Amino acid sequence: MSKKTPFYLSSLLRSYVSMCQIPQVRQTHAQIIVHGFLFNLTLQTDLLLAYSKCGSLPHARQMFDKMPERSMHSWNILIFSYVQHSMFSVALDVFANFRQMGLRPDHYTLPPLYKACAGIGDEFLGRLLYGWVIKLGLDGYVVVSSSFLDFCIKCGCITDAKRVFSYMSCKDSVAWSLMISGFGRAGLYRDSLNCFREMLVAGVKIDAMTIPSVLNACGGDGDLIKGKEIHGRAIKNRLYDTDVAIGNSLIDMYSKCGCLDDAEKVFRSMNNINLVTWTTMISCYGVHGKGEDSLLLFKKMIGCGFTPNPITLTAVLASCSHSGMIDEGRGIFNSIRLVYGLEPSVEHYACLVDLLGRFGYLDEALGLVKNMQTMAPASVWGALLAGCMMHKNVEIGEIAANRLFELEPRNSSNYIALCSIYDSLSLWDGVAAVRAKMKELGLVKTPGCSWITIYGTVHKFYQGDHSHPSTLLIYETLHRMVKVASLASDF
Structure with a gap:
């Protein structure tokens, strides 16, 4: 076969896509120009796909803009590429141009658009897109309905998600997994487990995507028996040994159900572990008050060649806080910038403030809050107020509480915390003032559970x-x- 044929060059481009070989793609692009095939629509689309898949979006956009004719496939490739690289606003701008051309989206166009809407939190456009889905009769495509379902869940619209899910005529394992996960994200763990039971009754086979969501619900609801059942199903279906996410979810579930020994057994039995695995186990030790074990595991993780990310460092700091390891906590916090070259996040500040506050270092904690480069959020002030309540410090407690009243005027727990400080010191005028303020705002205490x-x-x-x-x-x-x-x- 001659190497000058469009068919050969098209095959060549598509072979480079799977290997993401951008230099070879550019060489083939040059050959296409030399042999006079640049205006071949198929080759133009293949070049667009190759540049997009290889992550060279500037070249992809340049190719797209120069195309005299653009097929629906070309528009879909560009939109999907921008969404895949989290350039959600750019993807929606491309779609706006698409609509100005008088074109109609198809079942390949809509799923990435839903992801873009969820990425920027644009509920209005997401709902508008669903109107087009109904109008164009695309709701029969499972991938389209599942994408809208995912959009609703990510935007916190669980009621809309339930309605869309109930209307779906065909529900695959992806749709069921999304709904199970959605209930879990909303804290509706019992609904999540009920949805899983309905999935099994419907005869849908569980897969590696479903199990972590169900295990999260088991941990959230404290349902150890169901969690062990899912563990057994994962082993039976040979998913546990091959999927690290399932192992991580098992560790988390056993820890939340109070079975730290079982969490450790899962950790030791895993053939493949990643940074999430180490972080999860470190966090488990911390929650169970085993700060020393948490720090030892952290050091072992570093010895195994893993570099901690901000989430890992938060887990270690939280472990120090739960176990009262003040010097160690200070050391970890200082290492975030000095050793790992990261800027301490809000979560890192909140953990250290909580640690210092728990053990009476309230002046140091207040100084830390005031020295934050950005304005301290409610989580940091809340940690400081908790320390003040524990040590009956009314001066700093009032500072923290008044800041929280500005940030979270409807959060009753902040008022109750300040009221508790006043009550412990027999400052009855303060108690009366806080209760009057709560009554004025119509706030009530959230019952314990x-x-x-x-x-x-x-x-x-x-x-x-x-x-x-x-x-x-x-x-x-x-x-x-x-x-x-x-x-x-x-x-």
């Missing part, structure tokens, strides 16, 4: 709530236990 799993069923109890079907029996038993304890103390 605890839960326990009995025979596979999770029972939740809220402060002051009597809705549990066994409330009378529970309180009778509680009063009996208190009476027995009182009698025992007399002896």
Whole structure:
């Protein structure tokens, strides 16, 4: 076959795409020009695809702008490429030009556009696009409906997501996984697990994408029995040994259910581990108050050649905070800039302020907040206020609380924290003033919640709530236990 034919050059370009060989793509581009095939629409589209797939977006855009004719495929390639590189606004600008040309989107155009809308938080355009989906009759495509479902979930519109999901005539494993994940992201863990059960009843096979979402729901709901069941399913389907995300999710689930030993077993049994794995296990030790183990694992991770990212450093700092390791926490915080060349994030400041506040270093914590390069957010001031409440420091407590009242005027917990400081010091005028302010704003205290799993069923109890079907029996038993304890103390 002659190397001067468009067919050969097209095949050559497509072979370079899979290997992302940009120098070879440019050489072939030169051959196309030399042999006079530059105005061949197929070769133009292949060049656009090759530059896009190889990440050379300036060359791709230059190629696109010079095309005298643009097929729907060409528009889709450019839009998808910008979205893939998180250039969401540029992708939407290209789509605006697309609409000005009087063209109609197809089922390949819409999915990346939904991702772009979610990326910039443009709910209005996302809903407008869905109107076009209905108008053009594209809602029958699973990929289109699933993309809109993903958009709704990322924008926090769980009600809209439920409605779209219920209308979908064909639901594949991707759609089910998105809905399970969506419930989990919204904190509706019980709904997430119910959705998973419906998925199994529908006969849809679980895959590596589904399992982490279900495990997250199990951990969030404290459902250890269901979590172990999913663990068994992962092993049975031979997904556990090959998918590191599943292993990471198992570690997190066991830790949240209070089974640190099981989390450690999963960690040690994993054939492949990544930075997320190390970070998750470090965080697990910290949550369970094992700061020394957390630091040892952090050092081991570095010894294995892994470089911590901001999330890893947050996990280590949080571990120091939970375990009261003040000097170690200061050292880790200072290393963020000096050793790893990173700028401390809001989360890093919040962790160190929490650590210093817990152990009474409130002046140092306040100084740290004031020296932040950016304005301290509510999470940092909240950590400082918690320390003030613990150590009954009204001066710094008022500073932190008043700043929080500006940042979160509707958050009742901030008012309650300041009220608690006043109450502990018998400053009744302050207590009355805070309560009056809460009453004026219509704020009420959020009730505390605890839960326990009995025979596979999770029972939740809220402060002051009597809705549990066994409330009378529970309180009778509680009063009996208190009476027995009182009698025992007399002896």
